[in-house]
Amino acid sequence: MTHLESLDTFFTEKRNDHLDQLKDFLRIPSISALSDHKADMQKAAEWLKDSFEKAGLENVSIEPTDGHPVVYGDWMHAEGKPTLLIYGHYDVQPVDPLHLWESGPFEPEVRDNKLYARGASDDKGQVFMHVKAVEALMHENGGQLPINVKFIIEGEEEVGSPNLEKYIEENKEKLAADIIVISDTGMYGPGKPAICYGLRGLAGVQIDVRGAKSDLHSGIYGGGVQNPIHAISEILASFHDQEGTIAVDGFYEDVRPLAEEEREAYAALNFDEAALKEEIGVPELFGEKGYSYLERTWTRPTLEVNGVFGGFSGEGIKTVLPSEAGAKITCRLVPDQDPEDIVAKLKAHIEKHKPAGVTVEVSEFDKGKPFITPFDHPAIQAAGRSYEKVYNVPTAYTRMGGSIPIVAAFDEILGLPVVLMGFGLSSENFHAPNEHFHLENFDKGLRVIGDYYYELAELPVDELKK
């Protein structure tokens, strides 16, 4: 029996049990952005700690940070074999607008072989798969693993990992490893495995515009004073030209030009723009001229307004001239843009476009550097092989539009190659209502991960250096 056959037997037998366990994990509303979910964050961390212990990991602990804790566990008895650091997160995004969910975000439900719940795909489901892979290999090898593993699962990824960098700095020795694997990215498409070798970075600001000290009657005062909503609209409209190109001075200055071979590789993927348009339901795709959809979302920076607010948004009409308005903005950054530099440029732009008659305040959100890694690294190629064995198709080497801010930190502080091994699908509504996870990829992913641990055991440690 091959490793893969034995993994298959194990995961087939345990499937219902595993799904029940994952549902328990998903029932915990661990929303890191909202302070009234603090107790749920602790509960999720404890659930994970228990699952580590049951899987056979050692030195399991919930490690405090200045924010939500990190859950750590390891197994370090495979002498002379590579050490794999596994990173993921147990926190999830907020769930509004709640009325658009077909089943409760924290009431996991399987429909049509998809598991619906906030975090099903991003990232509780994928973290859970690594824990179960360890459990399977322990079972198969009489309580032993073919490699050394260290788990570090944090609770603040969805709010920009404000405390993890410090944690890594302070625990450099403890976290020492040969490779890092992160399962928080997506497949190229249904049945099409992909290894992502580049991620966009993140920088963001909140803009708060204030006019009068109190809301005013729009009849009495209208026309006499600046309206903060007019002011924020002017600022927001100034960020792009009508074709979607960002109009902030110097914004594109440090963008590394796209290599011709990357353009060709992406073109060869035959991405179906028409199908995407249909799938997400937009009248047309839209963005910077001169770049394909994949190029725009993988390799070009963005400036997106994530929220705008001001005045009355309830039912009916309220003839108010509001005292304040604001917006939340994030930029996705690509090599070699620097988040600090971009925030400085945003601030200069806002200052330059500040309308008369109001005050404008800009506050910064957390930042993450863009990341790129060579795709011919042996640990990445080994991952590609494991995918191919389970999915029976070639693995695509891609980049991704999202940000895992901590990837750059791992890269910088620990100096290790990062393998992004994802099982999500872009249609799975991460960060939106009705988030779900295709169980086909849950099932196959468990086998890929298990096999990958065996593949890594075959690699000489000194060939893994970056």
Place this chain on the structure above:
Amino acid sequence: MTHLESLDTFFTEKRNDHLDQLKDFLRIPSISALSDHKADMQKAAEWLKDSFEKAGLENVSIEPTDGHPVVYGDWMHAEGKPTLLIYGHYDVQPVDPLHLWESGPFEPEVRDNKLYARGASDDKGQVFMHVKAVEALMHENGGQLPINVKFIIEGEEEVGSPNLEKYIEENKEKLAADIIVISDTGMYGPGKPAICYGLRGLAGVQIDVRGAKSDLHSGIYGGGVQNPIHAISEILASFHDQEGTIAVDGFYEDVRPLAEEEREAYAALNFDEAALKEEIGVPELFGEKGYSYLERTWTRPTLEVNGVFGGFSGEGIKTVLPSEAGAKITCRLVPDQDPEDIVAKLKAHIEKHKPAGVTVEVSEFDKGKPFITPFDHPAIQAAGRSYEKVYNVPTAYTRMGGSIPIVAAFDEILGLPVVLMGFGLSSENFHAPNEHFHLENFDKGLRVIGDYYYELAELPVDELKK
């Protein structure tokens, strides 16, 4: 004892009692815009009906409409004397943002001789004063009044009076009168009585912009599709130039030029722009070039965004690319702009400025025509005299920036002169948190209204024709 002396004795004696009654009225959260306050609307109408009956009015009834009911009452036994129709409203504005109220919006509280509550000034307090004036005159004249009165107090003024016009049309005979008086406007300033002879009209639309059918992850999709917040910001920013002039084609086309004598009269009021700036707490006043603050707010049209919404506005950051965004807009109109024409121009403008990659839907709010009346009409001059007797200063003849949409309807359907006799102050936060009513004007206003009823009794009915 003059009428005024006798009114003074009556109102001094009853003051605490009257304040307690008004507080009861203000405790009813009669917010017409919010459908879950329907029962409160009925409760407020019943409260008013009781107060009419106690004051000695006859034929008192709560009259159903397609929306919230009208409360009617009359006293018609002063043969050969003028008939005064008194219009007001018992509905109030929504109260959000609630956290900015120093005491509950529906827990009336007197602080520093000001009565704080939603509706204290706009318009429950002023409606109450007319009821109490009737009561006082009944008391003084052995159950008789010197004039005939009809009260028509509606419950939908704050949502644009969608059903009152039909009610007036259907009750033309019942509402027949010689003059209409409305106390829903303001004084020129503390201690400075004013009769308002012009009001701005109202037209408004809601703009809903839709992109993808569901919220998207701003990393995965950012740069690939249009962001509805970018689209609404572009549309909103296109409505004005940077100096505050409205950029909608033909918007100013039908605006009646300001007469030189009006400009002079307003200039003579020596309006203190610096004091206003201080009072409302803005860094500077702002608006259309070439017009003073009073000219802008009394005689020039506006386009104000009353609310904007889209994406995430909670605590922290959510990296979402929202599926929809929108805004609520109202225009204040001046003679001779037509609300229907303005809405058509707004729609054409929005269509012309519609960004790519989204769909845009425009829905209309209720409309009101602008209104102007000759200020030398005897009923207006009589009101001026009553003010002067109580306040001991000359009455100013002004216009106002606000809209009472129904004034134009009264004007058109009943063809009667409208007297706008207000006791509010512009600093009283109507439509905003901490609405209040200066009790000095409550006290003086009761006496002005009582005296005015006597003044009207002296006017020959046939001189009141418009």
